[in-house]
Amino acid sequence: MRLVALLLRRHRVALLAWTLSLLALVAATVPAYEATYPGLAARSVIVEQMRADQGSRVLYGELGADGTYGQLFAWETGTYVLLLVAVAAILLGIALTRGEEDAGRVELVRSVGVEPGAPVRAALLVLSGFCVVVGAGTAGILLAQHDPVELSATGAWGFAALTVVVGWTFGLIAVLSAQLRGDASGARSLAFLVLGMAFATRAIADAAASGRLGWLNWLSPLGWKGVLGPWDQDRVWTLVPMLMVPFALAGVVLVAVRRREVGGALLRGAGSSARRARVRSVEGWSALLSRGALVGWTVGVLGVAVLFGSMAQGLSGTLEQDASMRDLLQQMGVDLASPEQAYFSLLGSMVAVTALVGAVSLVLRWRAEEVSGRLVHELAVGTARWRSLLARSAVAAVAGVAWLALGGLAMGLLGRMLLEGADPMGAALRGTIGEAPGLVAVVGLVTLLCAVAPRVAVVGSWLLVGWSAFVLWFGQLVDLPEVLLEATALGHTGALSLGVLAALGAVTLAAGAAVVGRRDLRLG
Incomplete structure (x- = not known):
């Protein structure tokens, strides 16, 4: 636990800044909808226009047919929240692992007899704690704004759990990238490449007519929102197979850590070139x-x-x-x-x-x-x-x-x-x-x-x-x-x-x- 406390102290500003920013976005959305949109019955025309717009489907996914505040939140702000949680988890995952190695702190910790896998396990605990705190805060805010018709408790708990799972998944992808690449910059590039592919997969799945490619959403953590359907279908059971993905990634990470030295990487770098760089x-x-x-x-x-x-x-x-x-x-x-x-x-x-x-x-x-x-x-x-x-x-x-x-x-x-x-x-x-x-x-x-x-x-x-x-x-x-x-x-x-x-x-x-x-x- 001392390693966890050390990481929390070193990265407390980033953890606090990301947590407060994400929760502020969640808290501000529903009141803004209440001040802007008309009642549920008068909202039907607007909802149909949004559902019919192909560009909106590519960017946000498919909007629920009823157009409740919960469905609007999951469709629009929910997309941003999940994307930002993924970005935060990637940046924190790299900083807690490869960033600590690049700065020489992992080698210093290991020099006093700490077990080789302990620094990564501490990083995983901090990363998991961040995702859980953001998810719990999201649930608390949405439950405080609860409305039996517009913003149900089931949808609030489902979306909050999805936030935790998506953040944890991308955080573990980042930690795995840190094992594969030899520096923080390369690891970030690899993790963000995966994030871009996940967004593209979700966009293709939602853009297809009649939902014929909807199964692609299962392959993208950013598409899991469409699979779960918070405040719409509320398929809470789908969280179980989704949760298996981060657990599997955690196992792969722990195996990968034992197969490399401090500062090393499982993938070979580009190496060097015999040609001189022409720099004037x-x-x-x-x-x-x-x-x-x-x-x-x-x-x-x-x-x-x-x-x-x-x-x-x-x-x-x-x-x-x-x-x-x-x-x-x-x-x-x-x-x-x-x-x-x-x-x-x-x-x-x-x-x-x-x-x-x-x-x-x-x-x-x-x-x-x-x-x-x-x-x-x-x-x-x-x-x-x-x-x-x-x-x-x-x-x-x-x-x-x-x-x-x-x-x-x-x-x-x-x-x-x-x-x-x-x-x-x-x-x-x-x-x-x-x-x-x-x-x-x-x-x-x-x-x-x-x-x-x-x-x-x-x-x-x-x-x-x-x-x-x-x-x-x-x-x-x-x-x-x-x-x-x-x-x-x-x-x-x-x-x-x-x-x-x-x-x-x-x-x-x-x-x-x-x-x-x-x-x-x-x-x-």
Whole structure:
């Protein structure tokens, strides 16, 4: 239990941040539905429109025929909750296992006589505890909002249990990836590849006409929501075979741990090449180190843009016919002068958040190199510390702006093909490229955090991203004070605000470069 306590202490901020964020999303949804949608009987037309929209089926799955608050929650917010739980479990699973090994802490613990499998078992206990706490909190919130018609207790318990099972499954996939790959970055890439395949499998299963491919949902943890049917069919018995998957993965993980040494991997790496890398500058070296991430995030941003762009025809029609949806978007601060323009403006913000996450992750790679000790080798050949950090930040800023432009262009081109008599290219580009100053400002702030407060740089950076996304999408919906609505990097349209953000980015980048050389390197 001492190892468990040590892991809880080291990762307490990330555990607490993910838990509170997920529970806040669960708690805010049903009251928002009550304030937006009409009564159950008057809701039938809206529900039929949502059920008939192919784009919504691809993104969220199939909505229950009755359209109760519970069914709407499971269909829309439930999709986000399960996806975010999966992301949290992957990041925590890697950090608790391979991240501890990369930092040398597992070797240190093993040196005092701790049994070889104990660190992984402690990590599994912490990961399981996180999933159970999120599931229990979800159940408590939904039961507190209980309504015998709209939000039944059976559905609440079923969805909460599903949250635990899905989180545990993806967390164990991450821990298994940590045994297969030789570093945290490779393990994360492998785990997120599995997550992407799971989402694609669920989307294919739900998009097929007449549910003829519904059996595919059994193969995807993200598709288990459609199998269980919380607040709809409530097939609680299906949780039993689902629960067998994480138990089987746990067994495989424990076997894999015994078959490798500390710091080793079960899969061979790409190895080395006899060819010299043609690097002429620190900036070129930074781009070379980030090329895998650059390709991956480019594909991811374009995938998000194509996914949402392909839904334009159905969802823009829903905006024209659904007064409740228009009211909800107006509460979120979306200008509804034109349904097509409103749609592409909203979805442009989603592409922008995806690009922002990618840009921040590129800057944080410098901090990861510092922790692992690889940065020492770069500095040993005479590279100035400020230039090394700024090179990573420059790659992140340029890549982020390029992703915004590519995403907006892809959505605009798809909109032109799908919508007759409308040209959404301007709205799509404004929704993405218009966030470029905010992206640069966040990159600058993350750079400054890495320079001044390295121990909290990772957590602080992701809290900044999460806050910006929350205010952008939900700030006006939950009636945040005006001062908080302005205290975000995204969603600004005025020339003055955009100029301030661009200036903030420049100032923080310069400040980070000026102070990073005044502290010691923080390894491990």
